[in-house]
Amino acid sequence: MNSTARWALGVWFTFLLVCGLIISRTEFTTDMSAFLPRSPSPAQKVLVEQLRDGVVSRLILIGLEGGTPATLAQTSKSLAAQLRKEPEFISVNNGESVGAEKDRDFLWRNRYLLSPAITAEHFSAPTLRTSLEDDLQLLGSPAGALVKRILPADPSGELIRLIDQLQGQTKPAMHDGVWFAKDGKRALLVAQTTAPGYDIDAQQRAVMLIQRAFTQASNTGAAPQHMLVSGPGVFSVRARDSIKGDAMRISLIATTLIALMLLALYRSPRVLVLGLLPVASGALAGVAAVSLGFGSVHGITLGFGATLIGEGVDYAIYLFTQITPARTPQTTLARIWPTLRLGVLTSICGFSAMLFSGFPGLAQLGLFSIAGLIVAVAVTRWVLPAMLPRGFTAQMVGAFAPSVMSLVQRAPRLRYLSLLVVILALASIIAHRGPIWNKQLGSLSPISKQDQGVDEQLRRDIGAPDVRYLIVVNAQDEERTLQASEKIGALLQPLIAQGALETFDSPAIYLPSQALQRERQTALPAPGTLRENMQQALSGLPFQSDLFEPFLRDVAVAKTQPLQDRRNLQGTNLALKLDSLLVKHTQGWMAMLPLRGVTQAQIIAAEIAKLPGQQIVLLDIKREADRLYQTYLRDAIMLSLLGAIAIVLLLAVSLRSPRRVLRVLMPLAAAVITVTALLTAGGHQLTIFHLVGLLLVVAIGSNYALFFDRQGDSGHDRERMLTSLLFANLSTVIGFGLLSFSHAPVLQAIGITVGGGAILSLVFSAILILPSAPEKTSLDRTLLR
Template sequence: MLAAGWLIARTPFSADLSAFLPASPEPAQRVLLEQLHSGVAARTLMLGVEGGDARQRADASRRLATTLRASGHFEQVHNGDQEAWATTGEWVFRHRYHLSPAVDAERFSVAGLRAAIDETLSLLGTPAGAALKPLLDSDPTGETQRIAEALLPAQGPRIEEGVWASRRAPRAVLMLQGRVAGGDLQAQAALIAEVRAAFAAVQREPALAGLQLQISGPPLFAVDSRERIETEVIELAIAGTLVIGALLLLAFGSLSAVAIAFVPVASGVVAGIAAVALGFGSVHGMTLGFGSTLIGEAVDYAIYYLIQARGAAQPGQGWRHWLVQSWPTVRLGLLTSVCGFAALLFSGFPGLAQLGLFSIAGLCGAAAATRWLLPALRPDGAPGVGLRRWLGVQAGHGIAGLQRARRWVWLLAAVALAVLAWPRGPLWHGDLSSLSPVPRALMALDTDLRADLAASDAGTLVIAQAASAEAALQAAEAAGARLDALVAEGGLGGYDSPARWLPSLATQRARLASLPEAPVLAARLAEATAGGPLKAERLQPFVAQVQAARALPPIEPAALAGTPLAPLLEAMLFQRSGSGSDRAWVALLPLQPGAQPIDAAAVRTALQGLPGLQVVDIKHELDSLYQRYLREALWQSALGAAALVLLLAVALRSARRLLVLCLPLGLAVLLTLAGLVAAGVPLGILHLVGLLLVVAVGSNYALFFDQLAQGGPADADTLASLLLANATTVISFGLIAQSKIPALAAIGQVVAPGALLALLLSAACIRSRMTRRSA
């Protein structure tokens, strides 16, 4: 225990929800999961400012944005104010011939120049004319206008008082992107605190004191989830300890006995945490939350010992009596539980594998403390009597009644089968979001803010992977040429591409090579403008700037560093972490739906023949990912149950006893499953884990009743120990069922009723001599 404590003191604890994402997804799915964990989305916050009038909200938005930009902790702070883009606009204008998709040799022919100049002149009478007129002499072909058209999103936030505002509510909106890694929750929490502090400073202005700040986004979800998990772990542990401690005090009537009963629990928790620390290098907060269930199951061993070691003929020899009569059954029950939990070790979710290892090591630690430590502390069991004798007598009456009424068990089983057979779609379903601890109210706010920013998640992506950034950009350009045709046909509303912000070097060189030399351009201009309202002599700045552009080198990614364009490019062009082939460069092209939803099959057909491209329907991929691991979990659970049955077969050496012992476990699973389906609970992977635990925990009760059936001790103390052990397990898992963390609540919702049913059905189905004696 000292060595384990030393190890725990050196072990980091985390609440990173990626532990409950699959460990070995497909390549396209891996890109998605990496983005969820550490991509730009994982560093993006959305803010809303409510209250006051439009002018007050706009003033607060500008003040808040100015403060956050000055902090240097954010890569992007956007609120619709264009001042931050002033220098970027100058850079784009200087490199317009690198960036404009219209630049080619035809563009600078006489016919091309004439058409481009005529189009620019026609725009002077439109609302955009005021912005174009100052650029007319130096950019008569309108390349700046075309870059702007290509870069503007299909839809954007509404502008009110010069800043972004909601289309549906009186709210100013902002979007931030932090510089810290998405998985660094401590740093993310500091950024969120900084945002709140900056807004508090804004509120000190008397005119802005009544405004309220709303925050949403993945960093807030992660930080909020960590705090929620930490809080629930403490609350569950305290509640479980108090409730179970009070129950044991009533049963034993001795504070020292209650204290000793928690020795195996403490030993099990320490052993479980240390084992996870050795196996995984860190311990997830969810694992500790699940560990509170260990209070209910580990204390069972102490209950069995403290009650069943009483009544020895010679003082100090009660532990020997227990060792002969009860320890073999407890040991076999421990092994069956280990078989059940072992299935979790092979889960594709690292978080579930942690739960399995924690439970196995914890139960072994608790059993070891019961076997070797409690006999030294209490050789003759618990000294107090309390309500234990009364509990044992009532348990005897209850068992006799259950065995008389066991014909009703078959009726219940028939009803359960009918419920499960009723057509209602697939029995097992759910998705990855079912594991999320984020409250619905916070998710609703996130949806509202995304709608305000016109930043709803793209449902379909084109992913281009290549060995270099240049190759990834060329692949994105090839895909863009095919996607443009879909946009023109109406199959897509539009798409984003990193090649719009940074064309490949090959494309840039081709565009620069198409720019004519000064004498040639001047001659073509004279011919193109002949008879028109714009004279060639006025366009000498245009000729000079074309020649300057010819001398500029192609734009490298480093040239965008420090500009607002850099984070936008990094969101769509990045190098994956890892080594070897895993460090491929990835270009993301989010697709925007048109009048109809995106047809992923049509997009795949349009891109057919282009190497290195994948079309990913995000919802479909995440659903298939979840279904894949659900199928694996079904097989693993079946193997765990088979291992448990095999272990019992070896130990019992009787097919009849094995069948009688497995019957109540199977019925407990059947009735629990039917009850959840009848209650409309969507069954997912964690409910499956819970059913496996029902078998693992319930096997302990079945084994004790089998021992009674073979002529084992059937006094009131033995029955009281079974009843108390079951009560502590049901209470601990019942508390977890109330958790606000779905991953924990799902397990509690299954195991609490399932463990109770396992006890009742074992009592009803396993007939023993005890029935005649109690009668």
């Protein structure tokens, strides 16, 4: 080992240590923020916050099936009781009236501050008279028994009004005191987790707790019951498990197969391990670079980045398979280095456009792959040769070389056929009905159709359809936020009458703003006035004298009682509801008003826009999420095209021959077109995963094309070189091809695209790129024409 090699090893080792150190301090994120542009609109920001840790992301829906209604109700009650003890859950609701006493008590004590009916008119003599006449009717009606008890203290029916207002939302059917589906076959529960939806570990714990509690609760010896669990967090947990499981299994099989193949080639386990060093070093460098550049690394960057630098695996294969007793590692490297370097530069050019993306997610990906590839190729160039065993050569390559060469020599005969194939492929893409790209964020969803079905069923049962529309208000403090919510509520009421929406929820229903409470308090008449009004109103009615003394007393108390705030709600179910709709964040307060049954979103948006000087947004969660993804996808496609232009420029500068540039690009273009046509014809709508796959096809394929395009090699060298391409290709096809058998859409998409694309790139390179012998130039001209 000479001093240069020693230096190289030392530098490499230190570099890995530094990378490791940086990575150990890196924060990894997995939420939607990858799809959030650098300068998001208010709606986009709210959307991502909501999907990250909003109340919607924390819901777990539970259905119990398989027993009689009585045993299911029993299971529901003991399951809920167990879960309520766990700090992992903010609330567990199954229809039981847990804490209803406290709620009722709060409403009763504060009815004159909370009721929307309280105005100066409300306790005038004529209005009181109407209330009292209604009371007489009510006494004879179903509500008689209730009215009789509270009438003396609440003749105007404020408590009933408040309860009506809170029960406005549709609720599931009941059986034995708990929620059930309409057909009575499924008991229903809704749990809200303490941890946000994006915290998959915490969500997993929550799901496990539910399962354990269910096992205990359903162990009654009666008919076996089973449980359905659904919700955003549950989906994340399942998706991670399935991707993890698939990725583990497939990569284990792929690694074994590739290792066996390379072991047969190299006959040295040490060399086999050395072959992994470039790509492993590259991955570490990529993560470290993104961590330094962006402060955190997104899960998507990690997954896609590792895919994009998959090209690095090939570098070692190119080197190892071309070493012969006559050619040392150094001389081999010296020979192939210009091509290898150009190959790496091509890939870097392709990916570098992403650095300039407005989406940090894409920019991270660009940085990751650039850093990763540079390090991978540098390790191949300076570290690997020194570590190879002395006199290493891959004997087997020589055995394959003749047959590979005879294939390669015959390949150009297929050039017209291959041109026909590409033209047909292009035609099929152009003629394809319907969009080539899938523009819905849902297309990335790893949720199976069956899981989606269960989710929809449970939501229908519970009467909690997926919240799609949400009005979001931001203000600097709690009071202003509540006041704004009240204004929106007043604006929505006539829209409900018009049929623009069915109903809405608002934090101001649970806690009116201080201003509104004060306004109501001021509107209450003084004790003397109220007594006179009451006497006038009562004349001629059959009520016992002095019956309404408690009413007079309570209004007098309300007139001077302290106003209610958040703290007074503590311990009630109202507080839980309020906390989910009114939250404090770094810049102030935010209120959310979920809308249900929206039929005319534009009208609502137009009305809201009329409210002056407020930060109010009507959020259509589905549309906004899709739009976010569309911009992301469009950005990625456009940057990839820019990358393609950069590649053309780079090749033009390096090869200094338009004809050679065309020769190198043609197989790449042919491969990309053909694999796209195959995907589209196979019924796939392309997603960001396919795009990443295509980028890798270009990165790998450009190496093939550049090697095929090399001039001036001896026949023997060219044989070995082309054979090394075959083995590099085989390892790519094994690695990615197996992914196409995955159940996870992400892995499948990348697997099909890269596996197919890599084979096609090699085949098209062999067919379309001819060695520059004099007698073949006529073909070049034909192709150029």
